[in-house]
Amino acid sequence: xxxxxxxxxxxxxxxxxxxxxxxxxxxxxxxxxxxxxxxxxxxxxxxxxxxxxxxxxxxxxxxxxxxxxxxxxxxxxxxxxxxxxxxxxxxxxxxxxxxxxxxxxxxxxxxxxxxxxxxxxxxxxxxxxxxxxxxxxxxxxxxxxxxxxxxxxxxxxxxxxxxxxxxxxxxxxxxxxxxxxxxxxxxxxxxxxxxxxxxxxxxxxxxxxxxxxxxxxxxxxxxxxxxxxxxxxxxxxxxxxxxxxxxxxxxxxxxxxxxxxxxxxxxxxxxxxxxxxxxxxxxxxxxxxxxxxxxxxxxxxxxxxxxxxxxxxxxxxxxxxxxxxxxxxxxxxxxxxxxxxxxxxxxxxxxxxxxxxxxxxxxxxxxxxxxxxxxxxxxxxxxxxxxxxxxxxxxxxxxxxxxxxxxxxxxxxxxxxxxxxxxxxxxxxxxxxxxxxxxxxxxxxxxxxxxxxxxxxxxxxxxxxxxxxxxxxxxxxx
RNA sequence: GCACCCAUCGUCUAGCCCGGCCUAGGACACUGCCUUUUCACGGCGGCGACUGGGGUUCGAAUCCCCAUGGGUGUACCA
Numbered sequence: 001x002x003x004x005x006x007x008x009x010x011x012x013x014x015x016x017x018x019x020x021x022x023x024x025x026x027x028x029x030x031x032x033x034x035x036x037x038x039x040x041x042x043x044x045x046x047x048x049x050x051x052x053x054x055x056x057x058x059x060x061x062x063x064x065x066x067x068x069x070x071x072x073x074x075x076x077x078x079x080x081x082x083x084x085x086x087x088x089x090x091x092x093x094x095x096x097x098x099x100x101x102x103x104x105x106x107x108x109x110x111x112x113x114x115x116x117x118x119x120x121x122x123x124x125x126x127x128x129x130x131x132x133x134x135x136x137x138x139x140x141x142x143x144x145x146x147x148x149x150x151x152x153x154x155x156x157x158x159x160x161x162x163x164x165x166x167x168x169x170x171x172x173x174x175x176x177x178x179x180x181x182x183x184x185x186x187x188x189x190x191x192x193x194x195x196x197x198x199x200x201x202x203x204x205x206x207x208x209x210x211x212x213x214x215x216x217x218x219x220x221x222x223x224x225x226x227x228x229x230x231x232x233x234x235x236x237x238x239x240x241x242x243x244x245x246x247x248x249x250x251x252x253x254x255x256x257x258x259x260x261x262x263x264x265x266x267x268x269x270x271x272x273x274x275x276x277x278x279x280x281x282x283x284x285x286x287x288x289x290x291x292x293x294x295x296x297x298x299x300x301x302x303x304x305x306x307x308x309x310x311x312x313x314x315x316x317x318x319x320x321x322x323x324x325x326x327x328x329x330x331x332x333x334x335x336x337x338x339x340x341x342x343x344x345x346x347x348x349x350x351x352x353x354x355x356x357x358x359x360x361x362x363x364x365x366x367x368x369x370x371x372x373x374x375x376x377x378x379x380x381x382x383x384x385x386x387x388x389x390x391x392x393x394x395x396x397x398x399x400x401x402x403x404x405x406x407x408x409x410x411x412x413x414x415x416x417x418x419x420x421x422x423x424x425x426x427x428x429x430x431x432x433x434x435x436x437x438x439x440x441x442x443x444x445x446x447x448x449x450x451x452x453x454x455x456x457x458x459x460x461x462x463x464x465x466x467x468x469x470x471x472x473x474x475x476x477x478x
Numbered sequence: 479g480c481a482c483c484c485a486u487c488g489u490c491u492a493g494c495c496c497g498g499c500c501u502a503g504g505a506c507a508c509u510g511c512c513u514u515u516u517c518a519c520g521g522c523g524g525c526g527a528c529u530g531g532g533g534u535u536c537g538a539a540u541c542c543c544c545a546u547g548g549g550u551g552u553a554c555c556a
Contacts, residue, residue, distance in 0.1 A: 010556055045555055110554075117553095124479050126552080152554055169483070170495090178481055179552080186554040193556050217482060217551040240484085247548065275490090278505090282491060288505050305491075308549065312489050315506045321518090363519045370518090429515090444515055459515050 003035025004207050007061075007068070008197070010042045011054035014258035017311065018212060018242040018250055019057075020064060021276040025239060026210050027066045028277075028292060028299040035207070039071030040200060041082045044190050049084070060259040064269045065293065078204040083196050090191040093199045093229070094153050094184060098138065102228035103184060105141035105151040106133040128180025129154065153185035155195070155225065162223045166216075167237035167301040174220040182221060194218055198225040201234055210237045210301070213308070214249070237301045240280040241308040250311055257311075266339065266367050268327075271320040279309040289322045321366040332368070333358045339369040345379055345468070353466060360462045377457045378467045381474060389455035392445040397438045401446045404428075404436065406476040413469050420469060422461050451475060 007023040009015065030037035039061070043049035058073055070076025080086055097103035106129075117127035133154070136144075145151055157180060163173045184195035191199070197218075201209065216238045226233040244254035251257065256265070262272050273292045282303050283290060292299075324332065333354050340346050346354070361374045376382065383389075392398060408428060412420055429447065432438050438446065448460060453475060457463060464472070 008556090012556080042556065048555080113554095121479080126480060128552095172482075174482070183554050188554080190554085192554065197556090212550095213483065214550055215556090218556090220482090238483085241550070243549075245489095249550075278490065280490090286492060286504060288490090307484050309491090310489060312506085315490065318506055325519090364517070366518080374518095441514060441516095448516075456516060458517060461515065 001207060003030060003033040004038065004205050005030050005035060005210060006038040006040050006201070006204065006206050007066075008040040008042045008200075009057055010045060010048070011050055011052075011057060012045060012048040013053055014260050015057040015060040016250075017257050017259060017262075017276065020060070020066075020259050020272075021242065021279065022211055022239070023061060023066050024064070024273055024276060024292065025281070027068075028295055029208060029210060029301065030069070031293075032295070032297050032299040036069040037066075038076065038078070038204060038206070039068035039073075039081065040204070041072055041084075042193070042196065043082060043084045044193065044196055046084075046188075046190065054082075056260065060263070063263055064259065064273060066273075083191070083200065086196075086200070087189065089203060090185065090196060090199055091189070094191070094195070097155065097184070097228055098153065100228070101156070103153050103155050104134060104181075105136060105138075105145070106154045106181075106183070107136070107141075107144065107149055107151050108132055126177075126180070129182070131181060134181070150187040152183045152187050154181045155184045155221075155228070157181050157221075157224055158227070162220055164219065164223060164233065164236060167235060168240075168304040168306060169216070169238055172216070172219075174223075178220055179224075184225070194221040195225060198222050198229075202226070202229065202231045206234050208235045208237065208301075210239065213238045213241045237304065239304045240306060242279060242311050243308045245310060245312070247308075247310070254311070256313070266369060267316070267320050268323045271323040272316065274323065275316040275319050279311065280305045289319060317366050324365055324368070325362055329355050329358055329362070332362055335368045336371045340372055340375070344372070344375070346375060356462075357466055360458050360466065377452060377454060377463055379471060381453075381471070381478065383453045383478060384455055386455040388445075389449055389453070392449040392455065395442055395446060397436075397442045398446045398449060400436055401432055401438065401443075402450045402476060404432065405447070405450055406473075409469065409473050409476055413473055418469055419465055419467070420472070422465050425461055425464055453478060 005026040007019070007026045009019050009023075027037045029035070039058070041054050043054070054072070058071075061068070068074065070078060070081065072079075072081040094103060098105070108129075113129070116130065120127040133151075134156070141151065159176055161174060161176045163171065166172050182194070183192050185191055200206075219236060219238075223233055242250045244250050246254075256262065259272070263269075270291055270293075274290060277292050278288065282305070283295075284298055284303065327335075336358060337347070337354070346357070349357070357375075357378070358371075361371055364374060365371060405428060408424075409420070412424065429443065432443055432447065444460075445455070448454065448457070451460065451464060451467075451472060
C-alpha cells in the first residue's frame with residue numbers, strides 16, 4: 001500500500017510557521033516512504049476563508065520547496081481538493097450515517113442549546129447534548145425539513161471508550177463519555193471540521209495523519225466516525241506543539257509567525273526548514289545543519305519529541321548563516337547584489353572583483369544584507385575610535401610607515417593602477433620590515449591602521465587588493 | 479470543572495522503549511583563551527539540566543505510583 005499523507009490548511013490567513021512545519025513533516029514522510037503528499041484546502045469556515053489566502057499559502061509552500069503531488073492547483077485522482085467543492089460528498093456520506101442510524105437531525109435552536117450549556121456549566125457538569133431530538137424519526141424529520149424547519153445533523157456518539165496507537169504518543173486512551181452527540185453538518189449544509197476530515201481522509205485514501213498535538217483530542221471524534229463507516233482509520237502521529245516564550249501556543253502576538261515574513265526578511269528557505277525540522281524532531285546522527293531534501297529514508301516517525309518546543313529565532317539566524325556560507329560564490333554574489341543599495345560602489349566593480357569580495361566576507365554573514373556593513377572596510381573613509389586603533393596610531397613607528405606607503409601608493413596611482421596587488425603588499429611589508437626595521441605588532445597593526453583606519457578586520461592581503469587605490473590614497477593622508 | 483498530553487542545561491535536543499558504558503553527550507546563546515597576517519570564521523575551554531517525593535532493584539535520567547508544574551482540548555472554528 002502506498003503511503004498517502006496530506007497537509008490541510010485553512011485559508012484564513014498567511015501560512016503559519018507551525019503549519020509549514022507540519023507540511024514539511026508530511027512531505028518528508030511521503031518522500032521517505034516513496035508515497036504521495038497531498039494538499040487539501042479546508043475552507044469550510046465560510047466567514048473566514050478567502051481564496052487570496054489559499055493562493056498566498058501555496059506560494060509560500062512553493063517558496064519552501066514543499067511541492068505537493070496532488071492539490072487544488074495541480075489536480076489528482078482524488079479531487080476536488082477544496083472542501084468547499086466537496087459538498088455533494090459530505091451530503092452523501094452524512095446521508096449514509098442518517099440511514100444506518102449513526103446520526104440524526106437536530107432541531108434545537110442555538111439559544112436553547114446555549115442556555116442548557118450555561119446551566120450545565122453552572123452545575124459543573126459537562127455541557128454535552130442531552131439527546132432531545134434523538135427520538136425524532138427520520139420520517140418526522142424529513143417532514144419538518146420539507147416544511148421549512150432548519151436542522152443540523154448530529155452524530156450519535158457511542159458510549160464506549162476508544163484507544164489507538166499513536167506513532168509519537170504510544171498507546172492513547174479516551175474513556176467513555178468524553179464527548180456527547182456532536183454536530184457533523186451545520187444548518188447551512190456545510191460539514192463541521194471533524195466530519196469533513198474523516199470523509200476526506202477516507203475518500204482520499206490517506207494512510208498517515210501527521211499533525212500537531214492540538215489535534216489529539218479531535219482524534220476521538222474522528223475514530224468514532226471511522227467506526228460508523230466501518231473504515232479502518234489511518235495511522236496517527238501527533239507531533240509536539242510549537243509554543244512561544246510564554247509557553248502558550250504560538251500565535252501572531254509572538255512576533256514573526258508567518259512564513260511570508262521570513263521570505264521578506266531574506267531568510268533562506270532551506271535554513272528555515274532546517275530549523276523547523278529540528279523543533280520537535282532529531283536527526284539520527286545528531287546533525288544540526290542539513291538540507292531536509294537530502295534526508296531521504298533517514299526521516300521517520302520514531303524520532304519525534306513529545307514535549308512542546310519553544311520557538312526562538314536565535315538559532316535560526318545561526319543556521320541561516322551556515323546555509324548561506326555553503327551556497328556557491330556566484331549565487332551569493334547575485335543575492336548580495338540585490339540587497340546592496342543601488343548607488344553603492346559595489347555595483348560598479350567587475351565580476352572577478354565581486355566574487356573575490358564575496359569570498360572574503362561570506363564567512364561573516366548571517367544574512368545577505370549583512371554584507372553592506374562589511375563593505376565599509378573597502379570603501380569607508382571613517383576613522384575608528386577603537387582604543388586599539390588609537391594606540392597603533394600613536395606609536396612612533398606608524399608615521400614612518402605612513403610616509404613610505406603614501407609614496408608607494410602615489411607612485412602606483414601615477415602609473416595608472418586601479419588596485420594594488422597582494423604582491424605589492426608583500427613587497428611593502430618586506431620593505432617596512434627590512435629597511436624601516438619595524439616588525440611584529442608595530443608592523444602589522446601599523447600597516448592596518450594606516451591603510452584602513454581600523455583596528456580589526458579581515459586579513460590585509462584579502463582586503464587591500466580589493467580597495468580602490470583612490471580610497472587608499474585618501475586614507476593615507478587622513 | 480472534566481478529559482487527554484507532556485516534564486533533561488536559558489533555548490533546541492541525545493540518552494529513556496531493551497536499568498549499569500551517564501562524574502548525563504551535542505548545538506544555539508553567553509563567556510574565557512589561542513591563533514600576534516588580526517575576524518561575527520576556526521581551535522581549545524568555561525557556565526549550565528535529569529521538577530519533587532516515594533517505590534522496585536545490588537544499581538534508576540531510564541521501570542511503577544503519587545504530588546507539583548505546564549500545555550491542549552472541551553463550538554453549527556479548524
